[in-house]
Amino acid sequence: MERNKTFRAIHAALLICCAGFAPTVLAEASAQMLANNCVGCHGPDGNSLGPASPSIAGELKVNFVDKMKSYKTKGGRYSTIMGRIAKGFNDKEIDLMAEHFSSIKRTNLHQEVDKKMVARGAKIHDKTCKKCHSEPEEDDIILNGQIKPYLLNTMHDFSQLDADSIRSKDVKKMVKKLKELSMADRKAIADYYASQK
Ligand code: HEC
Ligand code: HEC
Numbered sequence: 001m002e003r004n005k006t007f008r009a010i011h012a013a014l015l016i017c018c019a020g021f022a023p024t025v026l027a028e029a030s031a032q033m034l035a036n037n038c039v040g041c042h043g044p045d046g047n048s049l050g051p052a053s054p055s056i057a058g059e060l061k062v063n064f065v066d067k068m069k070s071y072k073t074k075g076g077r078y079s080t081i082m083g084r085i086a087k088g089f090n091d092k093e094i095d096l097m098a099e100h101f102s103s104i105k106r107t108n109l110h111q112e113v114d115k116k117m118v119a120r121g122a123k124i125h126d127k128t129c130k131k132c133h134s135e136p137e138e139d140d141i142i143l144n145g146q147i148k149p150y151l152l153n154t155m156h157d158f159s160q161l162d163a164d165s166i167r168s169k170d171v172k173k174m175v176k177k178l179k180e181l182s183m184a185d186r187k188a189i190a191d192y193y194a195s196q197k
Helices: 002-018 022-035 061-072 082-086 091-102 115-129 148-160 169-180 183-195
Strands: none
Touching: 022 091, 061 082, 061 091, 115 169, 115 183, 148 169, 148 183
16 A cells, blocks of 8 residues: 555656656657667768768758658669668658757868869859758758768769659759769869868
């Protein structure tokens, strides 16, 4: 009897103190557990230590979710490895990971860049890419601080696509622009983004 009372008192106290708290803690823990599947390649906090995997910290949640879902889709986003990895996670889990990584700040790795190339890349960015890659408030994909080899690889991959086969108007436009750029232009752009915070 006595024991029961104490138990009830503790139970009540727990309910009062932790009712709003416990679920958040649990959600956090499982987001971290999920994220542990990613950090080997994307860096301990989603800021990649390079060279093959991109940084995924600080990415807008909506873009993160879009990319993960597109990796899972047949004929979706091109990938070497993420297609297979993304298939292992359901929508709820993708959402939790997106929440987790988007809340972490993107930090710049201090990559080696060439000043002249940065200036050349800045011009190309202003003229050709800025419209779609500079406003996080408008769901833009932000390339600043991204890993250089990844930037070069994705620009290459996109430039190889057949523009007519692309459904998204924006991506179609971009692919056409990327096809017009020389290798040196692309290197300059990669240096420019890598130099940005
Ligand atoms: C074995 C290494 C590896 C692991 C593990 C891994 N990734 Fe990736 N990730 C990559 C590579 C490489 C790319 C570039 C696309 C590709 O070629 O697959 C990428 C791309 C991405 C992108 C797109 C980034 C961008 O800006 O376009 C997201 C988002 C992402 N990964 C999320 C995750 C999440 C979430 C996990 C954990 C569940 C994870 N990755 C685990 C290697 C990895
Ligand atoms: C009309 C809009 C538009 C323009 C202009 C544009 N892009 Fe993009 N870009 C996009 C969209 C949308 C995506 C996402 C594509 C996807 O996830 O399949 C993207 C993705 C990328 C990526 C892949 C990075 C990542 O993390 O997903 C790179 C690199 C890139 N763009 C570089 C450029 C460069 C360099 C230019 C200028 C020469 C440019 N883009 C111009 C819309 C645009």
